[in-house]
Amino acid sequence: MVNEEGGFTKRVTMFNGKNYVFWKVRMKTYIQSLGFDVWDAAEEEYQKTPTVVTKYQKMEFTCNTKAMNALLAGLHELDLIKVMYFTSTKVIWDKMSNCYEGDNKVNKSKLQGNRMQFESLSMNDDEDISKYF
Numbered sequence: 001m002v003n004e005e006g007g008f009t010k011r012v013t014m015f016n017g018k019n020y021v022f023w024k025v026r027m028k029t030y031i032q033s034l035g036f037d038v039w040d041a042a043e044e045e046y047q048k049t050p051t052v053v054t055k056y057q058k059m060e061f062t063c064n065t066k067a068m069n070a071l072l073a074g075l076h077e078l079d080l081i082k083v084m085y086f087t088s089t090k091v092i093w094d095k096m097s098n099c100y101e102g103d104n105k106v107n108k109s110k111l112q113g114n115r116m117q118f119e120s121l122s123m124n125d126d127e128d129i130s131k132y133f
Helices: 020-033 036-043 055-073 077-083 089-101 104-119
Strands: none
Touching: 020 036, 020 055, 020 089, 036 055, 036 089, 055 077, 055 089, 077 089
16 A cells, blocks of 8 residues: 555555545555455455365465455445455455445446436527636
């Protein structure tokens, strides 16, 4: 994470409910800095097994836990409540994205509404374009 002086720090950026897109970029970079396999946990859903048996399962568990720790450490209580019972980093990541970015259907609906609003804009007869410069 970049601190106020422009240097890097290992502290997780807290999400305050605003500017989700910026927090998401910072969090993604932070989790990636923990290692390729740790970031992979955010992209692949972790399936908890009853008992950890193989070396691969242990590594998968560890990576998922590191990524979850980073995500949960970056959330305030109101957002933590939404995701605290999930056991997969990917599920948490996707839930946060849906809450603050919306899914494709919501985004398409918003875009369509904005497009209609934009296309219906027009100047009144008494308006002069020089007012806007």
